[in-house]
Amino acid sequence: MGAAALMASSSKVSVFAPASIGNVSVGFDVLGLAVKPIDGTLLGDVVSVELAETTESDVQAENTLKVIGRFADKLPTAKEDNIVWSCLLLFNQALAEQGQPIVAVHMTLDKKMPVGSGLGSSACSVVAALAGLNAFYSKNQQFSFDEKTLLKMTGQMEAQISGSLHYDNVAPCYLGGLQLMVPDPEVISRLLPGFNDCYYVMAYPGIEVSTKAAREVLPTSYSRADVISYGQNLATFVDACHRQDKVQAFSVLTDVVAEPYRVNLLPKYQQAHDYLMAEGAHAVGISGSGPTLFCICDNAEQAHNYALWLKENYLQTDLGFVHVCQVDDAGAIEI
Known part of the structure; x- marks a missing residue:
């Protein structure tokens, strides 16, 4: 499906990414465990992606980002300083490299996770954003990146935040379960029996x-x-x-x-x-x-x-x- 067809008919997508325990004490930078409250509370972030709105006077729609949620006020006010915006730029770059059409989107980050909490807050935003964009293009344009490619993108974004490349939050956040990071860039992580x-x-x-x-x-x-x-x-x-x-x-x-x-x-x-x-x-x-x-x-x-x-x-x-x-x-x- 081309960009024009996508703009004519598109579906909104929302993705939830859960909290995680990085390190799990025994595995510094190489172990991570995704967790969920037993009462059904969404402990994590939600990112919604939909086609950007246009008006008759608009020559071209623009990408936009809105931040809501309990911890929204803890994030930078400028969209350019938000990691979700960086995820969009990275995702669009990857689309361009694949020769895929790119459309303007409106993204909403529901920031349910406290910043600097040790629960993988940045990983939640990164994973929800990239997985949300991937699901949006998969549903509306019948194109998506494979799991490993998307996981590598999440690692790239996490490295931008923390200053070093480590997957111990993004891997369990994206894939679930207890994940062991391995030194093979084509494997990245293995699911352990938890x-x-x-x-x-x-x-x-x-x-x-x-x-x-x-x-x-x-x-x-x-x-x-x-x-x-x-x-x-x-x-x-x-x-x-x-x-x-x-x-x-x-x-x-x-x-x-x-x-x-x-x-x-x-x-x-x-x-x-x-x-x-x-x-x-x-x-x-x-x-x-x-x-x-x-x-x-x-x-x-x-x-x-x-x-x-x-x-x-x-x-x-x-x-x-x-x-x-x-x-x-x-x-x-x-x-």
Whole structure:
């Protein structure tokens, strides 16, 4: 279908991209887990794409972007500074390279995710934007990029934000489940067998920690002992996932790379960690670069009890929230 035909008849598309736990403690920059609240709350971002409106006086329609949602005021006001706008430019460039017709679109970002939360906020916007554009062109122009091409685009956008290329948020956000990043650019990530019967309590305290700032506190080199510990823990965790050995997996869910250096950036984290572990949690860690805390347990009653305690003892502003989640296997979906 050409651009003229698309302009004559087009359908609006909306894509939701879920929150994710980057690193999952044991896999710095190489593990990521998509999560969803069990009560049906959309914990993530939604991007809608539709054909840009024109009037009789318009010579040519223009691309536009509107930002709404609870955390819209935390984003830059100029559209050129919004990552969703950058996604549109990248997507259009890729279309041009494929010789595909390009039309002007109106995009709406419903920013439901707090910025600098450690929940993959930027990844949610990036994935929802690129997957939304891909779904729009697929539905209206019968052209779409394959999954791997789109995943590479999401990584490119994430690198623009954080200053380094890592897929530990965008891969689970886009593909769902527990993803292991591999050093093959043609593979990028592998889906690991996760522990989908577990509950993941996510507590965002309502304060912001930038990814760049959280990375700057990390040392430039590590001891041999730390390197051995990291490799052994990650290998053991991956092995335990494949054997579905929950006890073994969670026994090594320890962060020797980032958490020891980021604790001071996260008020009340150590207190919460120690309390929840003493109460029987399988594991407690920092989601991504923080300040969100995640806690893993076996049953819903236990998860709700932890959630109540975290609401009283970990939240620090009115923007904070706690959600009881499970693994999101779907990733980015059209809604």
